[in-house]
Amino acid sequence: MNGQFRILQALMLTAGFIFLYAPIVILAAMSFNASRLVSVWGGFSTRWYAALIENEQLMHSAWISLADATLSALFATILGLLAAVSLARFGAFPSRLLFFGAIHAPLVLPEVVMGLALLSCFVALGVGRGFTTLVIGHVTFTMCFTTVALLASLRECDPALEEAAMDLGATPFTAFLLVALPQIAPAMASAFLLAFTLALDDLVIASFATGPGATTLPMRIYSQVRLGVSPQINAMSTLLLGMVAVAMGAGALILRRGARRSRRVSVT
Amino acid sequence: MSLTTVSGSGSAPLLSIQRVSRRYGPVIALDDVSLDIARGEFFALLGPSGCGKTTLMRCVAGFETPDSGELLLDGEDLAGMPPYRRPVNMMFQSYALFPHLDVFENVAFGLRRQGLNKETIAGRVRALLQLTQLDSYGSRKINELSGGQRQRVALARALAPGPRLLLLDEPLGALDRKLREETQFHLKKIQRETGTSFMIVTHDQDEALALADRVAVMRAGRIEQVASPNDIYERPASRFVAGFVGDTNFIDGVVVFDSAPYLLTDFGRIALSTCCLPDGRRATLSVRPEDIHARHDGPGISGIVEEFVFRGDNTLLRVRVGNDVILRVATWDMRFSVGESVMLQFPLDTPALFAEEI
Amino acid sequence: MKKAQTLSRGQRLVLLAPYLWIVAFLLAPLILILKISFSHTVLARPPYRPIFELSEGLAGFWTKAQTFTFDAYRVLFTDSLYINAYISSLTIAAVATLVTLLVAYPFALAMARAPEKWRPFLIGLAAAPFWTSFLIRVYAWIALLKDEGLINKGLIALGLIDAPIQMFATRFAVVIGIVYSYLPFMLLPLYAALERQNPALREASADLGATPMQTFLRVTLPLSREGIIAGVLLVFIPAVGEFVIPDLLGGSDTLMIGRTLWNDFFANHDWPTASAAAVLLLVLLIAPLAALERMRFGQKDLRP
Numbered sequence: 001m002n003g004q005f006r007i008l009q010a011l012m013l014t015a016g017f018i019f020l021y022a023p024i025v026i027l028a029a030m031s032f033n034a035s036r037l038v039s040v041w042g043g044f045s046t047r048w049y050a051a052l053i054e055n056e057q058l059m060h061s062a063w064i065s066l067a068d069a070t071l072s073a074l075f076a077t078i079l080g081l082l083a084a085v086s087l088a089r090f091g092a093f094p095s096r097l098l099f100f101g102a103i104h105a106p107l108v109l110p111e112v113v114m115g116l117a118l119l120s121c122f123v124a125l126g127v128g129r130g131f132t133t134l135v136i137g138h139v140t141f142t143m144c145f146t147t148v149a150l151l152a153s154l155r156e157c158d159p160a161l162e163e164a165a166m167d168l169g170a171t172p173f174t175a176f177l178l179v180a181l182p183q184i185a186p187a188m189a190s191a192f193l194l195a196f197t198l199a200l201d202d203l204v205i206a207s208f209a210t211g212p213g214a215t216t217l218p219m220r221i222y223s224q225v226r227l228g229v230s231p232q233i234n235a236m237s238t239l240l241l242g243m244v245a246v247a248m249g250a251g252a253l254i255l256r257r258g259a260r261r262s263r264r265v266s267v268t
Numbered sequence: 269m270s271l272t273t274v275s276g277s278g279s280a281p282l283l284s285i286q287r288v289s290r291r292y293g294p295v296i297a298l299d300d301v302s303l304d305i306a307r308g309e310f311f312a313l314l315g316p317s318g319c320g321k322t323t324l325m326r327c328v329a330g331f332e333t334p335d336s337g338e339l340l341l342d343g344e345d346l347a348g349m350p351p352y353r354r355p356v357n358m359m360f361q362s363y364a365l366f367p368h369l370d371v372f373e374n375v376a377f378g379l380r381r382q383g384l385n386k387e388t389i390a391g392r393v394r395a396l397l398q399l400t401q402l403d404s405y406g407s408r409k410i411n412e413l414s415g416g417q418r419q420r421v422a423l424a425r426a427l428a429p430g431p432r433l434l435l436l437d438e439p440l441g442a443l444d445r446k447l448r449e450e451t452q453f454h455l456k457k458i459q460r461e462t463g464t465s466f467m468i469v470t471h472d473q474d475e476a477l478a479l480a481d482r483v484a485v486m487r488a489g490r491i492e493q494v495a496s497p498n499d500i501y502e503r504p505a506s507r508f509v510a511g512f513v514g515d516t517n518f519i520d521g522v523v524v525f526d527s528a529p530y531l532l533t534d535f536g537r538i539a540l541s542t543c544c545l546p547d548g549r550r551a552t553l554s555v556r557p558e559d560i561h562a563r564h565d566g567p568g569i570s571g572i573v574e575e576f577v578f579r580g581d582n583t584l585l586r587v588r589v590g591n592d593v594i595l596r597v598a599t600w601d602m603r604f605s606v607g608e609s610v611m612l613q614f615p616l617d618t619p620a621l622f623a624e625e626i
Numbered sequence: 627m628k629k630a631q632t633l634s635r636g637q638r639l640v641l642l643a644p645y646l647w648i649v650a651f652l653l654a655p656l657i658l659i660l661k662i663s664f665s666h667t668v669l670a671r672p673p674y675r676p677i678f679e680l681s682e683g684l685a686g687f688w689t690k691a692q693t694f695t696f697d698a699y700r701v702l703f704t705d706s707l708y709i710n711a712y713i714s715s716l717t718i719a720a721v722a723t724l725v726t727l728l729v730a731y732p733f734a735l736a737m738a739r740a741p742e743k744w745r746p747f748l749i750g751l752a753a754a755p756f757w758t759s760f761l762i763r764v765y766a767w768i769a770l771l772k773d774e775g776l777i778n779k780g781l782i783a784l785g786l787i788d789a790p791i792q793m794f795a796t797r798f799a800v801v802i803g804i805v806y807s808y809l810p811f812m813l814l815p816l817y818a819a820l821e822r823q824n825p826a827l828r829e830a831s832a833d834l835g836a837t838p839m840q841t842f843l844r845v846t847l848p849l850s851r852e853g854i855i856a857g858v859l860l861v862f863i864p865a866v867g868e869f870v871i872p873d874l875l876g877g878s879d880t881l882m883i884g885r886t887l888w889n890d891f892f893a894n895h896d897w898p899t900a901s902a903a904a905v906l907l908l909v910l911l912i913a914p915l916a917a918l919e920r921m922r923f924g925q926k927d928l929r930p
Contacts, residue, residue, distance in 0.1 A: 005838070009736040013748070016733035020755055020809065023766035026776065030769065083644035090641065093633050099641075102648045108915050110867025112884045113904040116891060117655035120662055120901070140651040143644070163331055164364035166351045168429060169381030173636065175352075178377075182368040201759045204869055208891075218761050225761075225874060229769050237762040244758045252750065 028241060031234035048235035058220055058236065065200055065217035068131065072138035073195035079139065080146025080191060085176070087147070088154040106144040114141060115208030122209070129211030137209030138202065142195035149194060153187030154180065193251065197244070280343060282307045282465050283328065283433055288337030290323055297323040298334065299489035305433070310459050311467045312480035316512065320489040321469045325435050328467070329358045341432065352381070357431035361438040363422035365410045371397070371421050372406035378429035396424040399458060416447050423455075427462060436468040440475055452478050473513045477501065485509045507622045510554035517560070517595050519553045520624075531621070535590025536569045541617045554620035557584060557598040561613040564602070568611040571595065573604045587612065663901035664694045698902035708903065711881040712910070718797060718872075718882060719865035722804035726861050727854065729805060730812040734853075735846075737813075738820035749817055756810040764803050764874050771799050771875065795877035803871040808864065812857035819853025820846070852921070859918040863911055883907055 031049070035042025052058060083103050087096070106114060118137045122129055157180050165175035203218040210216060217236075224233055281304035290298040297320045305311045313321040326332040328339060330351030339346040346354060357378070365374050375396055379389045397403050400420040410418065419439065426434055439455065440448045456479060459466045470476050476483045477497040484494045485508075493505035504510035507518070521533035529543040531553050538553060545551055561568075562585060571589040585597045587610055597612060604610060633641065702708045737748045755763060770776050771794040778790035793799055823846065831841040869884035876882070883903060890900040 005739075009739060012732045012736035013740070016729075016736070017751065019729070019806070020752065023770060023806070024755065024758065024763065026770065027762070027766040079644045079647055082640050083648075086637070086641040086644065090633055090637050093637075093641070099645060099648070102653055103644065105652060108863055108911075108918060110864065110884060110904075110907060110911070112867055112869050112887050113656075113659070113907060114652075116887070116900060116904050117659045118651065119891075120658050120897065121651065121655035124658055136651060140647070143647070147644075158362060158364060160360045160362050160364035161366060163329075163351070164358070164360055164425075165366075165377065166331075167329060167356075167358045168378030168425070169352045170377075171350075171352055174381070179366055197757055201761065203761055204888075218759070221761055221765070222870075222874075225765050225768070229765075229772075233765065237759070237765065240762060241758050248754060248757055 024241060027234055028238040031231060031238040033231060033234075036231060048231045049239075051232050052235050052239075055232065058217070058232075061215050061217045061220040064131065064134075064214050068134050068138060068206075068214075068216060069196045069200040072135045072142060072199045073192050075135070075139045076142040076146045076195040076199075077150075077188060077192045079143050080150050080195075081188065083143070083147045084150035084154050087151055103147050104144050106141050107148065111141075111202075111204035115205045118205065119208040129209065131210070131214040134206060134210040134214050134216070137205045138195075138199040141202065141205050142198045145198060146191040146195050149191040150184060150187055153184045157183050190251070193247070281305055282309070282342060283467070284338075284340040284343075285324070285328075286338040286340065288324070288327060288334045288339065290320075290327065290332060290334050296489045298327070301337070301486075301489070301491055303484060303491065303494065305465060305467060307465060308463055309465050310456070310479060310481045311465070312476035312483045313467065313469045313486060314473060314476040314483050314513070315471065315486035317471055319486040321471075321486050322437060324486075325358070325437060325467065325469045328433070329356055329435055330354050355429075355432045356435060357426040357429055357433075358435040359422045359426040359437065359439055361441060363418050363442070365418060365421055365425070367410050369410070370406065371402060371408050371410070371413070374410065374421055375425045375428050377425060382429060392428060393424075396428055399427075399461070400424040415443055416451065419443060419451065420454075423458065427458075427464065431464065433465045433467060436466060438470055438472075439468055440472070441470070448475070455479060477513070485512060487512075503619045504554065507552055507554065510620050510622075514556060515596065516554045516556050516620075519555060519593070519595075521551060521553065523547060523549045523551050523621075533590070533593070535571075535593055538569075538614045538618070539616070540621060542619065543621060545621065545623055550624040552622050552624060553618060554622070555614060555618070557596040558582075559615040560595065560597045562587070562597045562599045562602060562604070562610045563613065564604075564610065566611050566613075568613040571610055571612055573606055573608045573610055575606060576604060585610070659901045659904055662897055663698050663905050664696070665698075665898045698898040699906075701899050702902055702906055707881070708883075708886065711883045711886040712906070714797075714881045715866050715868075715883040716910070718800055718880075719804070719862050719868070722801045722808075722865055723858055723862045725801060726805045726808055726812045727858060730809060730816055730857065731854075734813050734816035734820055737817055738823075745821065749814070752813050752817075753810050760807060761870060763807055764871055767799070767803055767806065767875060768794065771802070794875065795880070797876065797880055799875040800872050800880055800882070803875040804861070804865050804868065807871065808861040811860040811864075815853040815856035815860065816850065817853075819850040819856075823849050856918070856921050859914050859921070863914055863918065866911060867907055 032044050032046065033041055034045035034047065083099075086093075087100060087103075090096075115137070118133075118140065119129075122133050127133060161179050161183075162172075162175045165179045166172060170178060201218060202216075203222050206216045207219055207222075210219070221233055221236065224230055283303075283305040285301060285303040285305075288298055288301045289296070299320075301320070301324060313324060315321045323332055327334050328346075330346070330349060333347075341354070341356065366377065369377070372393055375393045376389050379392055384392075393406070394403075397406060400423055402417065402420055402424065405413065405417065405421075410421070413421065419442070423436075423439070426436075436455075440451055443451060452475065455466075468476070468479060477500070480497060482494060483497055483500050485492045485500060487508050493500060493509050495503070495505070500509065500513055504513065510516050511518070519531070519533055519538065521531040521538070523540070523543060523545045524530055524532045524537075525543075525547040529540040530537045531540055531551065540553075569589055571587040573585055574588050574594065575586045577584045579598075582598045582600050583602075583604075585599060585604060587595045587597050589595055589612065595612065597610075733752070737745060737752065740748055768775075772778070773790040773792060773794065775794065777793065778787075781787045782790065793802075827845055827849070828841050831845045832838070836844060867884045868882060869888050872880050872882040872885050873888075876885075884907075887900050887903045887907070890896045890903065
């Protein structure tokens with residue numbers, strides 16, 4: 001490859017990553033701005049972080065969001081596992097295509113439509129909206145993502161391994177537990193993380209599905225953001241970004257260790 | 269075809285496959301297959317890919333259910349018995365070793381399912397690792413093993429539960445050529461020492477002939493011939509068997525009974541030792557390259573050397589006889605050059621004569 | 627190749643929970659929306675007159691079916707607000723998708739041609755923002771695009787402009803927001819398609835006398851077609867129904883259907899019209915959705 005292309009390539013990469021990261025970095029930098037004005041640097045300060053901790057509303061919403069994300073990710077992972085096992089292992093059962101289509105629909109359904117549908121359903125059933133309906137909404141929304149991730153991982157498992165286990169005297173359930181599950185464990189972890197992130201981040205479905213007393217963090221941020229830029233929101237955002245960065249770093253480490261292990265397999 | 273000539277014992281077979289059929293949509297994988305496997309026998313199912321041999325093996329293991337027919341193990345019907353309750357174990361083609369368990373735990377897997385106590389399991393695993401020359405590898409992970417070692421772990425794991433019949437799906441397929449021969453001897457030795465009945469599935473004729481006491485050649489869901497390796501090679505029951513097992517020449521002609529039967533071909537007459545076909549019938553004779561003798565002169569059918577290839581222990585000639593028939597002839601001691609004329613002598617014994625398939 | 631089969635009891639037990647869940651909380655609600663979209667608007671809670679109740683069964687359905695109304699749909703097709711919102715959603719989404727493609731293609735190409743050991747790191751870095759909050763990423767642009775924001779300040783400081791350009795609260799801002807937020811969705815399929823191309827193909831093309839530009843146009847670009855289609859669909863589909871970006875970055879006159887629907891629902895309590903708008907949105911997206919599903923699953927997943 002010629003030098004001209006190399007220079008162009010380096011430029012492209014630099015420009016691309018600046019475009020992706022500059023807004024986030026500026027946002028984080030401004031959270032340490034002493035000035036209330038977002039575009040004027042008034043010196044370094046952590047006052048907005050202090051204000052954040054005292055903002056009980058925001059803190060309460062943060063807890064709601066964490067609890068909701070954890071619970072719904074847990075349910076979504078379990079349901080996703082059951083769905084993925086059904087799709088990967090049960091052959092052509094009746095109504096499989098309907099199940100397959102329905103389970104994948106939220107991947108592409110506009111969020112406003114899903115939110116609307118869920119809310120009308122809760123109202124029609126006469127269910128009071130609150131934390132429970134919030135979790136239900138997020139499980140429905142994230143379940144398709146966990147199913148897709150786990151289905152892909154299950155398909156990568158050699159079916160001969162489970163057959164071998166059965167051949168050696170394990171019942172289908174034991175074979176799945178002892179052989180398939182350990183292999184898809186990393187996929188389960190990443191499916192959980194994905195569902196967790198999506199639920200934590202979601203604004204639209206939460207706005208439809210939740211009720212008074214269970215206002216999520218994105219909803220709180222959204223209502224403040226609509227009123228304009230605020231350094232306190234910058235601080236909150238920076239905290240969230242930092243959390244994600246740490247989680248991703250840990251995830252990358254785990255993946256790398258896994259990759260090294262599988263590389264050793266492919267070498268021999 | 270006689271099934272008991274080689275297996276020797278006249279007692280009831282270990283596995284009796286009776287009229288088993290299996291189809292996948294329009295594809296017929298097994299078409300009315302019947303087969304008996306004797307106790308202590310090393311049996312090979314040989315055939316090209318897609319001939320149904322793997323399906324048959326999977327039916328025995330319990331991973332496939334025949335559409336019709338019966339499988340009897342020691343007289344007991346296997347129908348409805350799930351794989352995990354069959355006293356049959358399988359060594360998978362890919363080995364299917366559990367990547368998250370070490371060698372010891374892989375071998376112990378079946379024993380643990382039987383609920384044996386720790387000491388028994390440890391003792392049995394150790395004995396099997398010794399048998400397969402893996403004594404010091406118990407704590408190794410699967411991905412730290414070579415291909416040959418993996419193959420032996422798979423064998424030890426399948427033998428561990430003490431199956432009455434061990435199924436081996438292309439057991440040597442993943443090994444390189446050098447290792448394969450060594451492993452063939454090893455497999456035979458283990459089979460003899462354990463006294464377990466082995467049934468292997470393979471598409472490799474050399475492997476089947478080298479390992480098995482008896483071979484069944486399969487084609488398109490049917491069994492073409494069941495016989496000893498020697499008989500399969502020397503007396504193939506069909507044109508397909510003759511072509512699939514070993515290298516051969518197919519010579520087309522017409523059967524003629526004169527004072528003695530002979531095959532009238534485009535390039536001359538070939539005497540037939542025995543012939544059960546009627547006079548005037550179109551037929552194909554299979555003659556192995558090493559059974560045709562090439563001489564510089566003397567009696568026989570004359571031909572011209574078109575090309576030759578040196579093959580180490582012998583030289584393979586392509587000899588043109590008549591107008592457009594090319595015969596492959598192996599020669600050990602003679603030297604020929606391209607364009608030279610040769611005299612070909614055909615064998616006296618010609619068991620592989622097949623009526624033209626209509 | 628397997629024939630249709632019935633499930634064992636254990637298998638049914640496994641399937642039951644996700645099946646019931648998806649029927650109760652996805653299929654039933656979607657059918658409900660369809661139903662509401664044919665109802666009359668009522669100022670009550672729920673703010674629509676039910677067409678039929680499940681308990682009334684099929685007979686009840688037919689009697690109530692007479693009260694079906696297309697009022698809500700009539701509104702959609704006559705009210706210029708809705709017509710404009712649909713047109714505007716489709717154009718903004720289309721323009722934004724095109725811009726995303728133009729930004730992402732050279733970026734993906736540069737990553738795909740980077741030294742092999744760097745590639746996982748680069749693509750990881752490019753995909754990482756996907757894991758951070760979408761809302762926060764959109765929010766970050768407010769401070770940049772405002773009249774007194776960093777971009778305007780920078781341009782003025784450089785002497786390129788005298789007075790701030792209005793970017794915030796315009797369609798331009800919405801397009802920027804979509805491009806920024808959905809860039810990973812475009813990057814990943816493009817990168818995957820470009821990365822798996824055999825470098826020998828380009829060498830063969832050059833060997834046969836093609837200039838680098840010709841090689842790109844005749845070899846690289848056609849071979850990345852699948853990645854382009856996947857990326858375009860992955861960006862276009864959610865962009866059409868987008869709510870947060872037009873709401874935060876767009877002006878009060880930047881109509882998009884997701885936003886109109888939201889307002890109908892929360893501000894105007896006009897459920898039938900909102901439901902009809904949702905149904906129409908799905909109808910509009912059916913073709914790209916079907917194309918995406920076919921690409922994503924091909925034959926291998928649809929068959930067990």
